[in-house]
Amino acid sequence: MHETDRDLLPEGLGDRLPQQAWAAQHVRRVAHDVFASHGYDRVEAPILEFEKSLASRMAGVQVRRMFRFVDPVSLRLLALRSDMTAQVARIAATGLANAPRPLRLSYSGAVALIKGDGLDPTRERLQVGAELVGSDSVAAAAEIVELAIEALKAAGATGISVDFTLPDLVDTLGAEALPLPASRIEAVREMLDAKDAGGLVDAGGEGYLPLLYAVGPFASAIEKLAAFDTQGVLASRIAGLREIAERVGDKARITLDPSERHGFEYQSWFGFTIFADGITTSMGRGGTYQILGQTGRNPEPATGFSLYPDPLVEVLAGQDGERRKLFLPLGHDAGIAARQRAIGWSTVAALSDADDPVALGCSHRLEGGEAVAL
Numbered sequence: 001m002h003e004t005d006r007d008l009l010p011e012g013l014g015d016r017l018p019q020q021a022w023a024a025q026h027v028r029r030v031a032h033d034v035f036a037s038h039g040y041d042r043v044e045a046p047i048l049e050f051e052k053s054l055a056s057r058m059a060g061v062q063v064r065r066m067f068r069f070v071d072p073v074s075l076r077l078l079a080l081r082s083d084m085t086a087q088v089a090r091i092a093a094t095g096l097a098n099a100p101r102p103l104r105l106s107y108s109g110a111v112a113l114i115k116g117d118g119l120d121p122t123r124e125r126l127q128v129g130a131e132l133v134g135s136d137s138v139a140a141a142a143e144i145v146e147l148a149i150e151a152l153k154a155a156g157a158t159g160i161s162v163d164f165t166l167p168d169l170v171d172t173l174g175a176e177a178l179p180l181p182a183s184r185i186e187a188v189r190e191m192l193d194a195k196d197a198g199g200l201v202d203a204g205g206e207g208y209l210p211l212l213y214a215v216g217p218f219a220s221a222i223e224k225l226a227a228f229d230t231q232g233v234l235a236s237r238i239a240g241l242r243e244i245a246e247r248v249g250d251k252a253r254i255t256l257d258p259s260e261r262h263g264f265e266y267q268s269w270f271g272f273t274i275f276a277d278g279i280t281t282s283m284g285r286g287g288t289y290q291i292l293g294q295t296g297r298n299p300e301p302a303t304g305f306s307l308y309p310d311p312l313v314e315v316l317a318g319q320d321g322e323r324r325k326l327f328l329p330l331g332h333d334a335g336i337a338a339r340q341r342a343i344g345w346s347t348v349a350a351l352s353d354a355d356d357p358v359a360l361g362c363s364h365r366l367e368g369g370e371a372v373a374l
């Protein structure tokens with residue numbers, strides 16, 4: 001490494017300067033306030049763990065994108081967390097194994113990936129979420145979707161839309177209604193994901209073609225899905241989606257894309273992606289899943305979501321809200337200053353005569369015991 005590299009950060013990593021740090025903290029705080037108001041208790045977990053405990057708690061978790069290295073102490077493989085849901089699942093299955101169900105937990109913190117998502121180079125992101133452990137019912141899914149919407153709105157997002165999906169759709173249909181040889185399942189999934197009609201036919205998934213058209217605004221797309229499901233294999237899922245949409249009502253715009261799988265590694269019958277106006281990337285996703293016990297046995301159902309609010313943090317940081325700071329000149333009365341802080345002021349105390357209140361970002365100055373606008 002050259003001496004000139006000293007101040008560089010690796011690609012995809014960055015600092016948060018005060019405005020951004022404030023906005024990130026604001027988003028976390030309001031989200032946790034919403035979670036707490038609905039009975040979700042916050043948990044915290046370490047930033048790194050044994051790779052195995054992060055990867056084996058849910059079927060389908062990919063380790064390829066995790067930062068992994070050998071622990072010089074235990075000589076075992078460690079990984080930086082890439083998704084706190086796996087950690088919350090571990091906590092629920094171990095430290096809180098005996099806590100009554102359904103168990104409502106929330107979390108927030110940084111997660112890291114070796115490689116960003118698609119064109120997004122970001123390798124560290126803020127993740128904020130909630131998990132409802134002990135149920136993957138329609139009621140649980142509806143509560144989770146509503147909670148995600150409420151938290152995002154409280155954090156300042158507007159024009160929320162939610163895209164529903166059925167993550168295990170191909171497995172469900174492939175088992176009975178539209179049988180597929182095991183060797184074809186992955187190819188059919190990929191072609192559905194890519195919305196590639198020609199590729200889907202080539203992969204032997206002709207019968208799945210109508211799924212490519214059961215997309216769009218929920219009310220019409222769900223009818224198309226129901227019409228496709230002549231054998232009723234999806235009937236309970238379709239009824240579930242309808243019920244969740246009904247509960248969400250006009251709190252968000254709802255769309256359906258039954259074969260969307262992007263980012264869904266371990267979700268089961270229900271998944272959703274959440275978007276907000278003015279932000280091109282998704283704001284998060286969630287769904288139902290199974291937490292595996294020791295040696296993969298005794299799975300416990302769960303439902304949850306994770307938000308990735310960094311784009312919203314950037315928007316809020318750029319809005320530069322009115323920041324009221326009170327300059328305390330040299331020799332000010334410490335008791336008065338303390339009282340000003342007690343009623344909500346942030347104070348900036350002069351260290352020398354040279355300190356310039358305006359240059360230091362102060363809006364007011366303490367004069368004769370009063371805050372005087374600058």
Ligand SMILES: N[C@@H](Cc1c[nH]c[nH+]1)C(=O)O
Nearest residue numbers: 085285286287304305306
């Ligand atoms: N943690 C998942 C979303 C999720 C939370 N709970 C269930 N699913 C993700 O970030 O993709």
